Amino acid sequence: MSFLHDYAYYIGAFGLIFIGLLVVLAKHNLIKVIIGLSILDTGINLFLISVGYLRNGTAPIFSRPGLDASGMVDPVPQALVLTAIVIGVAVLALALGIAVRLYREFGTLDLRKIKELRW
């Protein structure tokens, strides 16, 4: 149980990453694939946060005297996640835009039927 307790965030993060990958690889509906990408992104963000997380840590702000830097969570991964979220939103928006156009052109979102080009 202590293993679960210590590594819960990593297990959750990699669980989300693998669920996302599985959805992207196994689903044929473009919208579901995009949802998979979104889950993958969330998993990675959670992973980044847990890299810098400290149990019972405080925010990295010297708000009152006597605070020790060793009791603070690492702020760098949080900055990274903020950037990664913005990038993820951009990719998601573009993907959904392309999905809308694809549906207009092909009348379907099934990736097995959208096969004009050879692989």
Place this chain on the structure above:
Amino acid sequence: MVSPALLVAVPLGLAFCVPLVGLASRKAARFVPIVACLFNLIVSLRLIPHAIEQPIVANMGGFTPPFSITLFAGPLGLILSALIALAGFVVSIYAVAYIDKGSTTRYHTLFLLLLVGATGVVLTGDIFNLFVFFEILCISSYALVAYLGDRGGLEAAAKYLIQGAIGSGLLLTGIGLLYGLTGTLNMASIAASVGSIGTVSVFVPMALIIAGLGVEAAIFPLNAWLPDAHSSAPSTISAILSGIAIEVGLYAVVRVVFTMFGASSMLLFLVFLGTLTLLVGEMCAFAQSNVKRMLAYSSIGQIGLILFAISIASSASIAGGLFQLITHTLSKVVLFLAVGYMIYRSGSTEISSLEGIGKRMPVTSMAFVVAAFSLVGLPPFAGFPSKFMIVRAAVAEGGALFLVLVALVLVGTVIEGAYFFRVIQAIFFKKRDEKPARHEAPVAALVPILVVVVLIIALGVYPDAITGALNSAASELLERAHYVRSVLG
């Protein structure tokens, strides 16, 4: 001396000026990318001599490394940023006449953002910053592949986006693991501390990062998106994707393997992967009947050749690989731009429909021939000295293994020659009608093509013009300790 930060900042600022200029005059907006690329070209070329003496390190925000985001403008980064600016310059002149459909201001904004991303990747010294610039590059290229809004382009963009997003996910996971291990994102300080960590723990982030970057670099098992994306995009974008985007991906792989991890044990694996990529790319290219798909597969083959050369990791072979990279960019830009108007005039991308077009568009066709010969490696074009350098360096490495690999590389070149000669035969020696009307590409398209053609011939006749800079770029890759010292002081 100008700060290398301007190489990123000026085009980035101008990219967002394009829509504003477009409000005043849609015609004027087309010239903004030309200005930005010219600025970058001049600044990069002027900084190269300084960088050869001592790499230029710029720290953003007034912090010292490893806390600041570092820009590292060594000879390698500046050569590549000059190459990006040159390719962007000629392609954006060509685009003035070629891109006339759709929302042209959006095209020019995205085009400039793509170049900003590429320049940022080659200049940055911070691994997360590299990820961000990489995403700028990728997102703008996803959008540009779908620019025409036709069925093929949309489908290719969807495939490209899905595979690219998984690649970036792997890259970001690798970066996260690496940060957990070393507690820093600065590439120099990662390089300094990576030696003291166990090999197994370093291997996982390295594999993730290489796989993530390998998607964009189109290294063999990860290149399924490339033929569709490159053949469905507008020809200007095909030229930039093929000439710049995948090279930048390859640069990132090489930088990570050589400088950041110093992973000499990975190199033989990459040599094999390069040879495999080369053979697969060239064989697939041989089987194509669509000329743009053929060129796209040929890019995969060339990437394999460059990866092969650089991973041999001797000073001469890296210089040869970088020379091949420059040759490939110049040749592919000409090939795609020339093919752009050939397709436009003949109305089809099939090789059979190009028959007899050499009579209708002699200048464009000759430019195509020069670039094709250069890519195959015939003298006196730039491809000859670069391929010669690679083969000589690989043979000098010695051993039966490298002789076999060189033989395979030469087999790849023969296949390459075969499919290019087939196209040239179709263009010039198969007649359809007896008295074709001459209908050349417009001057705005011919001038940039001919400029690059002249450059290809000049580099082929006088390769010494750049070998000095290439050699110092090669030593920048090989001397990790020097990289670390010049960033961390």
